Amino acid sequence: MASLPSKVTLCDVGPRDGLQNEKQTVATEHKVALIHRLQAAGLRRLEATSFVSPKWVPQMADNAAVMSTIERRPDVAYAVLVPNAKGWEAAQATRPDEIVVFTAASEAFAQKNINCSIAESIERFAPVVAAAKAAGVKVRAALSCAVGCPYEGDIHPDQVDAVAAQLAAIGVDHLGVSDTIGVGTPRRIQAALERALKHFPLAEVSGHYHDTYGQALANVYASLELGVATFDASVGGLGGCPYAKGATGNVATEDVVFMLNGLGIETGVDLDGLVDAAAAISEVLGHPPVSRVARALLAKRAG
């Protein structure tokens, strides 16, 4: 058996990737409360909001308000999503610790999701990356559809290799290998990660897995076997899947923490505090968490 990392860093993407995919508008105060609960539970990396135009993502129109209202802890890195130079300008004013730029391993997905080719997206991001780095802000890139695409089907690891190389070339610090539609299984995820690791060091490659088909934890485990020790996850499994309505989206942070606890891997996250955060935001949204751990632990609390 491969030895597993002794520590894992989790980035909770619930406040951004999670809430963005919820239909109803969530008030700024609830977003702020969620971020406070997550940092109180021990999360030290948070995807706080998005600076994509409110025309496209109305849920994140209060991005500056969220960033200025949250009580920022010096030991927490706050990341925001940035689509282009204009988004970077708006984001920069809120002093994020990290920005997240995004493209895809699938040409069809890039066209449909960001209205340009992969090459154009890299070109568009190059000055943003340079500006962010000059400002001392870390740049992560999210590589969508790293194993499968709703339009193209299976994505060959060579595609990950090619796009990862381009992202490294423009100075991106960190690559998030994203299974956007949750079709990945352990060996295919490992193949995608191995290609990413050709261009980024182990500490700068993360897994972002959706649980649409229930595969996410198996994929996290398979990633740990490669030494990958950074993952995105969404408290309560917030988010849903835009490609299959009613299906699950981001893997739930609680489910990941439960597995890592069982594996003896340190996360610094308190599972009960995390379940409290999931319960609170679920009450705001009016539906129970999709996280299996949150459901089981809340059922046990209820007796």
Next chain:
Amino acid sequence: MASLPSKVTLCDVGPRDGLQNEKQTVATEHKVALIHRLQAAGLRRLEATSFVSPKWVPQMADNAAVMSTIERRPDVAYAVLVPNAKGWEAAQATRPDEIVVFTAASEAFAQKNINCSIAESIERFAPVVAAAKAAGVKVRAALSCAVGCPYEGDIHPDQVDAVAAQLAAIGVDHLGVSDTIGVGTPRRIQAALERALKHFPLAEVSGHYHDTYGQALANVYASLELGVATFDASVGGLGGCPYAKGATGNVATEDVVFMLNGLGIETGVDLDGLVDAAAAISEVLGHPPVSRVARALLAKRAG
């Protein structure tokens, strides 16, 4: 990376372990239809019913009717649960291919679940095992709480070792390592399996994992890494968890098949046919399948 088995055998326990934990009574015709759909979908091992007294398990009171009504295929092994000599007598009349006897790795669970010590359960089963084998019927044992117990907490692998040895000694053919409350994580599951493998050959050890905390597929993957290639699963994730109401029980067969398909491992099971079976029994029960794969694929079918 360890090489994985090229083929896996799945036993669908939905008709027994699944339906037994559903509150409402399910008519015999629906149980029969479920079994027919499962064998049409390619399942070649089915846990068909239980011969535990209807006083304890009223849902399975139609055990003999189920066994006599189903159209049995010669290439399918039909297993039934047998609690004692009386159960064996009733079961034997229905000509099962396999019987399942059951005990626990946890003394407290044995006391609460089967009202005797582990040692007494072995003593009670010894003549049943002998009789079944004399009748040419294969005997599987389900070892409950192999990694965790609702009363005792963590179960040490030494407990699995000790009870597996006793079950092998009375002539049991096959050991099912059961994570009854779903608290297992990959390395703890591997530790339990390794102890089971001291007493049973690789082909005669199976994993029976509950998905209460979302860990089941990661545990299946970790089991494959040890070469274990036989698993129980329940169509649609039928069953629920008696120890945390509202939580998930048996891992869904669809979710396991999806992962095995992605890993290139042959199961002989048709995923679409399985989703049809899950949809049909869910309609009878009046609640949607908890299986992530069934939900996602049914959502896609609905558009």
